Amino acid sequence: MNLKEFILVALEGVRNNKLRSFLTTLGIVIGIAAVIAVIAIGQGGQAMIISELEAFGSNIFQIYPDYKEGEYTNPRDFTKEDITIIKKLSPEVKYLAPMKFTRGEIRSAVGKKNARIIATTADYEQIRNVEILRGRFFNAEDDAVGRRVIVLDEELANEIFGSENPVGQRVMIEGRDPALVIGVIKKRESQLPGMQPDRRAYIPISFLEGGNQWQYVHVLIGSAAGKDVVYKAMERTKLILERRHNAPGHYASYSMEQEMEAVNKVTGIMRLIISCIAGISLLVGGIGVMNIMLVSVTERTREIGIRMALGAKRKDILMQFLIEAVVLCSIGGITGILLGYGGAMIVSHFLKLPPLVSWWTALGAFLFSAVIGVFFGIYPANKASKLDPIVALRRE
Amino acid sequence: MIEVNNLRKVYNTGAAAVEALKGITLSIKQGEFVAIMGPSGSGKSTLMNVLGLLDTPTAGSYRLDNEEVSGLSKDRLAVLRNKKLGFVFQAFNLIPGLTAVKNVELPMLYAGLKPDERRRKAVAALERVGLGERLNHRPNELSGGQNQRVAIARAIVNNPAVIMADEPTGALDTRTGEEIMAIFQQLHREGATIVLVTHEPEIARHAQRILRFKDGLLISDETVENPISVAGKEVVG
Ligand SMILES: Nc1ncnc2c1ncn2[C@@H]1O[C@H](COP(=O)(O)OP(=O)(O)OP(=O)(O)O)[C@@H](O)[C@H]1O
Ligand SMILES: [Mg+2]
Numbered sequence: 001m002n003l004k005e006f007i008l009v010a011l012e013g014v015r016n017n018k019l020r021s022f023l024t025t026l027g028i029v030i031g032i033a034a035v036i037a038v039i040a041i042g043q044g045g046q047a048m049i050i051s052e053l054e055a056f057g058s059n060i061f062q063i064y065p066d067y068k069e070g071e072y073t074n075p076r077d078f079t080k081e082d083i084t085i086i087k088k089l090s091p092e093v094k095y096l097a098p099m100k101f102t103r104g105e106i107r108s109a110v111g112k113k114n115a116r117i118i119a120t121t122a123d124y125e126q127i128r129n130v131e132i133l134r135g136r137f138f139n140a141e142d143d144a145v146g147r148r149v150i151v152l153d154e155e156l157a158n159e160i161f162g163s164e165n166p167v168g169q170r171v172m173i174e175g176r177d178p179a180l181v182i183g184v185i186k187k188r189e190s191q192l193p194g195m196q197p198d199r200r201a202y203i204p205i206s207f208l209e210g211g212n213q214w215q216y217v218h219v220l221i222g223s224a225a226g227k228d229v230v231y232k233a234m235e236r237t238k239l240i241l242e243r244r245h246n247a248p249g250h251y252a253s254y255s256m257e258q259e260m261e262a263v264n265k266v267t268g269i270m271r272l273i274i275s276c277i278a279g280i281s282l283l284v285g286g287i288g289v290m291n292i293m294l295v296s297v298t299e300r301t302r303e304i305g306i307r308m309a310l311g312a313k314r315k316d317i318l319m320q321f322l323i324e325a326v327v328l329c330s331i332g333g334i335t336g337i338l339l340g341y342g343g344a345m346i347v348s349h350f351l352k353l354p355p356l357v358s359w360w361t362a363l364g365a366f367l368f369s370a371v372i373g374v375f376f377g378i379y380p381a382n383k384a385s386k387l388d389p390i391v392a393l394r395r396e
Numbered sequence: 397m398i399e400v401n402n403l404r405k406v407y408n409t410g411a412a413a414v415e416a417l418k419g420i421t422l423s424i425k426q427g428e429f430v431a432i433m434g435p436s437g438s439g440k441s442t443l444m445n446v447l448g449l450l451d452t453p454t455a456g457s458y459r460l461d462n463e464e465v466s467g468l469s470k471d472r473l474a475v476l477r478n479k480k481l482g483f484v485f486q487a488f489n490l491i492p493g494l495t496a497v498k499n500v501e502l503p504m505l506y507a508g509l510k511p512d513e514r515r516r517k518a519v520a521a522l523e524r525v526g527l528g529e530r531l532n533h534r535p536n537e538l539s540g541g542q543n544q545r546v547a548i549a550r551a552i553v554n555n556p557a558v559i560m561a562d563e564p565t566g567a568l569d570t571r572t573g574e575e576i577m578a579i580f581q582q583l584h585r586e587g588a589t590i591v592l593v594t595h596e597p598e599i600a601r602h603a604q605r606i607l608r609f610k611d612g613l614l615i616s617d618e619t620v621e622n623p624i625s626v627a628g629k630e631v632v633g
Contacts (some may be wrong), residue, residue, distance in 0.1 A: 311478020
């Protein structure tokens with residue numbers, strides 16, 4: 001007999017005991033389904049968070065003064081010279097831009113809207129991977145002369161210009177000079193539930209500050225030359241700032257890499273806990289399979305005797321019951337994978353997360369259930385194969 | 397074909413040892429049709445189980461088809477059962493979940509035949525016993541006589557050297573028993589060696605030779621002068 005024939009015989013056995021086979025595999029089905037569902041939701045969520053973080057821009061880091069309570073002092077704020085010198089002294093820092101946030105109503109001839117205004121420099125376009133829809137982002141020349149230009153995100157542009165092309169038109173910024181719209185950029189939709197970034201407009205910081213003397217600039221955003229030099233870039237930047245401002249230990253940094261590590265760590269712990277629970281449920285499922293296989297061997301002792309009388313060898317009986325256990329568990333595994341994926345789809349539909357099951361997770365779950373079959377099937381199968389033909393035949 | 401010398405079988409069941417066979421010597425030649433008779437408990441089934449390689453004797457020698465079988469491994473015995481013996485039991489011993497044709501295929505499954513060859517031979521064997529129309533019925537969808545015919549088809553399908561039948565008509569009514577005996581006689585005419593255990597003298601007289609047992613001993617060995625001959629045609633086709 002070859003493997004295919006053993007599987008056919010095993011399937012016959014399963015078919016002849018449908019209800020029992022169903023109940024036997026239930027433990028495996030539930031265990032595998034739980035694992036798959038949790039992995040699907042977990043991986044989907046993780047993939048979303050990571051893509052969210054990556055969309056923010058790669059190799060990004062931020063630097064800000066680390067004020068202890070009540071010790072705010074001006075000299076630690078960032079200046080234009082800081083940026084020039086950092087970029088000159090540290091090759092790891094590819095782009096570096098200041099960020100200063102304000103709010104205000106932006107009004108066109110057609111409409112108006114309150115928006116978050118980000119004052120920065122041309123480097124910001126590269127750092128954040130800005131996607132231009134119309135026109136352009138401001139450039140070094142705009143920065144240098146403090147040109148009164150503004151870039152809108154598409155939503156804001158739609159709201160204050162409707163169907164008109166905003167590029168080349170003028171807008172009033174609440175409490176400031178009018179500005180010329182030079183570009184519209186794509187808005188980064190956050191996929192995370194409950195995270196709706198507000199409308200945003202971007203202006204050169206030299207326009208906001210009315211020149212090159214900046215005040216209250218507390219954030220630098222930069223992009224390192226490579227993934228592996230992010231840490232170096234941050235450290236170097238901080239060191240230069242500490243020297244220039246004579247404030248050792250008073251700057252803090254933050255990078256996307258750190259953020260991702262944190263995400264991975266959290267999901268890693270989650271996965272570990274779930275694996276433990278799944279492991280226990282699969283262990284229980286496996287014991288269930290062993291139990292039923294033992295009952296089955298006892299109940300089918302006569303069948304075993306008949307098969308032996310007809311020429312079945314020890315190995316034939318062993319394989320028959322072992323493969324029956326494996327087939328049972330594999331069927332349970334496949335059912336569990338489908339059920340788990342279905343469950344994940346339902347859950348993620350409500351959470352608005354994409355479910356994600358990689359093919360190797362499914363394959364792994366399948367193989368694992370087969371291994372459970374071997375592990376818990378070997379004892380009953382061995383017991384069956386050791387029966388004496390005449391004893392087995394006499395059993396009623 | 398079968399040569400048995402001073403065969404003994406002792407059952408050790410806790411309290412007392414039962415000596416079921418107390419030194420049996422006999423030989424059965426190829427092509428013989430032998431009936432074994434004797435009162436209940438005289439050791440007939442014990443002998444059949446030993447001859448059928450299902451049980452091992454306590455002492456004595458047994459040569460099947462010129463091969464000494466005592467001391468052979470379990471797997472070797474399984475191969476000999478598969479290739480040289482065909483069993484017909486009183487209780488049919490078909491596997492309930494399998495159709496007639498699947499039941500008949502079993503010995504060939506363990507002989508390693510290819511599926512289409514198994515199927516072809518199983519169908520031919522079932523046709524020989526007149527069950528060509530009932531291939532895909534399960535045992536619970538067949539009558540006792542039909543089940544016993546499936547069992548006979550299964551016993552003959554590997555062309556065994558000896559067919560062993562322990563009270564094959566025991567669970568059947570007289571008429572159905574006659575039909576089964578007609579099949580055995582037909583097989584005998586075609587050259588099969590048959591050993592058959594029975595309680596009924598009528599059934600025994602279908603054979604050529606009757607061996608009588610009592611208390612684990614062979615007490616007589618007689619040739620049947622005029623065996624009852626059943627016209628097998630109508631049943632066997
Ligand atoms: N497995 C066993 N364990 C112990 N004693 C047994 C066993 N099988 C048979 N015996 C005993 O051996 C003796 C012969 O039994 P056996 O079954 O061979 O008789 P039999 O001639 O086939 O009887 P019957 O016509 O009733 O079938 C009996 O005394 C029986 O009790
Ligand atoms: Mg008996």
